[in-house]
Amino acid sequence: MERFDVVVIGAGGMGSAAAYYTARDGRRVLLVEQFSVGHSRGSSHGGSRIIRHSYVEPEYATLATNAFALWRELQTESGERLLGDTGGLDFAPPDYPTLLGRMETLDSLGLTYRLYAQDELARDFPQFRLPSGWVAIYQADAGILSATRCVEALAAQAVKRGAVLREKSRVLSVHPDGAGVRVEIDGPAGRQSVLADQAVLAAGPWAGRFLDSLGITAAYAAPLRVTHQQLTYMEVAESARPLFAAERCPLYIGLPMPYFYGFPIWERPGQVKVAREVDGPAIDPDGERTVDPVAVAEVEAWAGETLVGVIPKAVSTEKCLYTLSPDGHFLIDRHPQHPQILLAAGFSGRGFKFVVTTGRLLADLAATSPGDYSSPLWRETFRIDRFVNGPIQPSVDTANL
Ligand SMILES: Cc1cc2nc3c(=O)[nH]c(=O)nc-3n(C[C@H](O)[C@H](O)[C@H](O)COP(=O)(O)OP(=O)(O)OC[C@H]3O[C@@H](n4cnc5c(N)ncnc54)[C@H](O)[C@@H]3O)c2cc1C
Known part of the structure; x- marks a missing residue:
């Protein structure tokens, strides 16, 4: 059975960025996409996305400064x-x-x-x-x-740094397997199981299915x-x-x-x-x-x-x-019970500018032990357990872009 350090599910903006930064960190990465990089069925395609600092919530405004630097x-x-x-x-x-x-x-x-x-x-x-x-x-x-060009650049740079890209390959399921994960993939060569130390779920509009099957939606009241x-x-x-x-x-x-x-x-x-x-x-x-x-x-x-x-x-x-997400903030975190599974979902209409900060943050989370949130790109509003730890507090900056 093939083995990788990290399997990234979804080569939209977030997954391509996660693959790029984890590969840049020297990890052996598999990036799996059900369609092809740059496809138009998800959320990251097209020629333009807004990047700006003007948010009511300071955590986004400061993150935008990081994003500008990483995009440059x-x-x-x-x-x-x-x-x-x-x-x-x-x-x-x-x-x-x-x-x-x-x-x-x-x-x-x-x-x-x-x-x-x-x-x-x-x-x-x-x-x-x-x-x-x-x-x-x-x-x-x-x-x-330039959104599609950004995603293509991230995926290409990930491959250049050694990541393996598999397109037209659908991840059917992700299972915790001891301290690692087993990922079932249906691709051009048929069905295949892959083992990895960690998985990054970046499935965009399809993420809810994984959150359901991994028990997140029910246990953490986090429906998408x-x-x-x-x-x-x-x-x-x-x-x-x-x-x-x-x-x-x-x-x-x-x-x-x-x-x-x-x-x-x-x-x-x-x-x-x-x-x-x-x-x-x-x-x-x-x-x-x-x-x-x-x-x-x-x-x-x-x-x-x-x-x-x-x-x-x-x-x-x-x-x-x-x-x-229920409060309009992103979900970026380790699975609370299976920290070898990282999740990145719920990016609404404001996520694209933060593709690079999210990818870098996921690579930081993957490189550190559970409970370590020392990445400068971490924000408490990303926590996956926030809906069970307190009332839902919707983002006050209601314009999603
Ligand atoms: C109309 C519109 C305007 C926007 N404007 C802005 C803006 O101006 N500024 C801004 O910052 N943000 C904007 N956004 C938001 C931003 O584009 C999204 O938040 C971001 O692109 C989400 O990226 P993603 O990687 O989570 O999702 P996607 O790009 O959809 O990526 C998910 C990927 O996972 C793949 N996948 C899913 N399931 C599987 C599976 N089982 N196996 C293999 N692959 C799988 C999908 O095919 C897809 O490629 C806008 C969004 C839209 C729709």
């Missing part, structure tokens, strides 16, 4: 352009609690931003039209991650909920394209619920990507993905009101999946 390091190592430094704008009424909370946190951490009154914003960023009296905060330390999200591409009028170029246009988030957000021209020539966060019903990650025309119409209406020069008509719409 990966960019250098891979030679790929992964990160665009566009800056970012958050719009809201001046007394909107999430905006005030974000400003307070940025102030307390000494992170720089500028508060724009409406007329100042119209002068410096005439591509945006806000409702009367609204303000915006601008952060230079925000930008865009998977929801559909959709992203709409729209054409920018020829005359407005210079203003929506990434050199002139930051990413943008409209804070009051429902949250709309979007990007400059980045993925596709002459088009912007705009979306609205949707808190829809729980869905099956293997189920059908049909576009919701009502949600598309809402995004078109918002773009028509807010984005000056964008033709508010969908050119195309794509789907993606959120995996939500």
